[in-house]
Amino acid sequence: MELKKEKNAISKQNRLEYIDVARGIAIILMIFAHTCHEPITRRIIYSFHMPIFFVISGYFYKKRKFKEELEKDFFSLIIPYFITCIIVCFLDYFNNRNLLMTNIKTSLLGIGVTHGILNDLTTVGPIWFLACMFFSKILFCIINNIIKKDKILLIVCILFNIVGFTISKFIFLPFSLDVAFIIQVYLYVGKYIKEKGLFERKLSIKSVVILLSMWILGIILGEFNYVGRLYPYYPLCIVTTIASSYLFIRICKFFSSNTYFEIFSKIFQFYGIYSLYILCIHRIEKDFIDYNLLIHTSMNKLNIILIFSLKMLIVTTIAFLLTYIIKKVKKREKVCER
Numbered sequence: 588m589e590l591k592k593e594k595n596a597i598s599k600q601n602r603l604e605y606i607d608v609a610r611g612i613a614i615i616l617m618i619f620a621h622t623c624h625e626p627i628t629r630r631i632i633y634s635f636h637m638p639i640f641f642v643i644s645g646y647f648y649k650k651r652k653f654k655e656e657l658e659k660d661f662f663s664l665i666i667p668y669f670i671t672c673i674i675v676c677f678l679d680y681f682n683n684r685n686l687l688m689t690n691i692k693t694s695l696l697g698i699g700v701t702h703g704i705l706n707d708l709t710t711v712g713p714i715w716f717l718a719c720m721f722f723s724k725i726l727f728c729i730i731n732n733i734i735k736k737d738k739i740l741l742i743v744c745i746l747f748n749i750v751g752f753t754i755s756k757f758i759f760l761p762f763s764l765d766v767a768f769i770i771q772v773y774l775y776v777g778k779y780i781k782e783k784g785l786f787e788r789k790l791s792i793k794s795v796v797i798l799l800s801m802w803i804l805g806i807i808l809g810e811f812n813y814v815g816r817l818y819p820y821y822p823l824c825i826v827t828t829i830a831s832s833y834l835f836i837r838i839c840k841f842f843s844s845n846t847y848f849e850i851f852s853k854i855f856q857f858y859g860i861y862s863l864y865i866l867c868i869h870r871i872e873k874d875f876i877d878y879n880l881l882i883h884t885s886m887n888k889l890n891i892i893l894i895f896s897l898k899m900l901i902v903t904t905i906a907f908l909l910t911y912i913i914k915k916v917k918k919r920e921k922v923c924e925r
Contacts, residue, residue: 602860605786605840606643608852610859612839613639617713618869618902622895626810633812634805635831640716640862641770642832644724645777646786648731656728660721663863668717669694671867675711678875697762699814712870715814717863719763723770730771737779744771748825755816766813769825776829790837801830864906872901 613636620632651659672694680687686709693708699715711718726747734740751768754760780786790798805811805827809819818824843852858865878894 604852604856605836605843606646607856607859608843609639609836609839610643610862611855611857612859613637614858614862614865615855615899617866618898619895621713621869621873622898623891627806630806630810633810634802634828635835637716637813638773638811638828638832639835640720641723641773642777642780642829642836644720645727645774645779646781648724648727648774648778648781650731651728653725653728653732657725660724664717664721664724667863667867668697668711668714668721671714671717671870672711674871675874678871699763699766700759700816712873713866714870715763716866719766719770719813722762722764723767723774726767727771727774741775744775747771748822752818752821755818759816763814765816769813769818772825773829773832776833780833785833786836786840795834798830798834801827802834805831858903861906861910864909865902868902868905868909869898872898872905876901 616632616636620629620636623629672690676687676690676694679690689709693711696708697715697718698708698710699719700710730740730743730747734743747768748771751765751770754765754768759765805824808824808827810817811819811824811828839855842848878897
């Protein structure tokens with residue numbers, strides 16, 4: 588038992604607070620982007636908020652055997668995905684029973700957005716990310732176990748990126764598999780950042796200016812959107828989103844180390860640590876709470892803020908209660924083990 592406590596203490600110490608802060612802000616911005624549809628706002632948010640998650644995933648990548656990676660990712664990504672899908676299907680059954688089979692097919696195919704031959708289905712909403720991340724990590728595990736040389740690995744990831752982009756021009760694959768090909772470059776970049784210690788290196792003013800310029804350029808190019816397969820001026824958009832993700836994480840690191848922002852850091856850390864719960868809860872509330880009944884006016888700026896605040900209140904409350912219950916259950920299990 589003492590050994591378990593020691594391991595838990597070490598794992599908590601090893602958490603990188605600024606990474607959790609970056610995740611937390613990104614997941615909050617995702618909810619805001621789903622509330623506000625103003626073009627420039629979406630361009631700014633989409634320029635980095637999803638790429639960040641893939642870069643971070645690559646940063647924490649550990650070389651494992653295929654079976655180990657499959658088991659780990661299945662329980663951490665696919666199980667939450669299908670639990671959320673089951674809840675959505677159950678709730679939607681009472682609204683429209685005729686859509687049950689359509690919802691089941693949509694869930695089994697992981698449809699992020701309807702397109703082409705998939706037009707007769709609905710979408711799984713924001714949790715497309717979970718299925719896509721699962722297949723992205725599995726593919727990355729396979730190629731890492733096959734390829735030993737780093738330069739060849741980079742070339743292969745770039746080739747997968749090109750293949751994914753090309754496929755998306757003709758068809759959107761189930762479970763966003765074409766996007767999973769695109770993401771290989773982001774996972775490689777995250778892995779490279781970790782190996783070279785790039786989050787720890789001091790950034791020169793010149794580097795900040797270059798990264799910021801790339802970020803601004805990405806916003807100017809147009810809305811970058813994985814699920815919608817919007818890749819403006821490809822492959823330049825891939826470079827700009829990597830640059831913006833890296834710079835944003837570095838900004839989060841700067842602020843999280845500043846005592847003046849300690850309270851805000853703690854708040855964002857909560858959202859970052861439990862970002863998966865928040866994503867799944869948001870998927871459910873997004874479709875089953877009609878905010879127009881609560882705020883029965885046009886979608887002006889004030890109403891957008893009110894709806895976003897209400898969404899955050901609902902999502903945060905449920906996430907807090909869920910984490911509280913899970914902690915209590917785990918605590919009881921530990922007591923029983925004794």
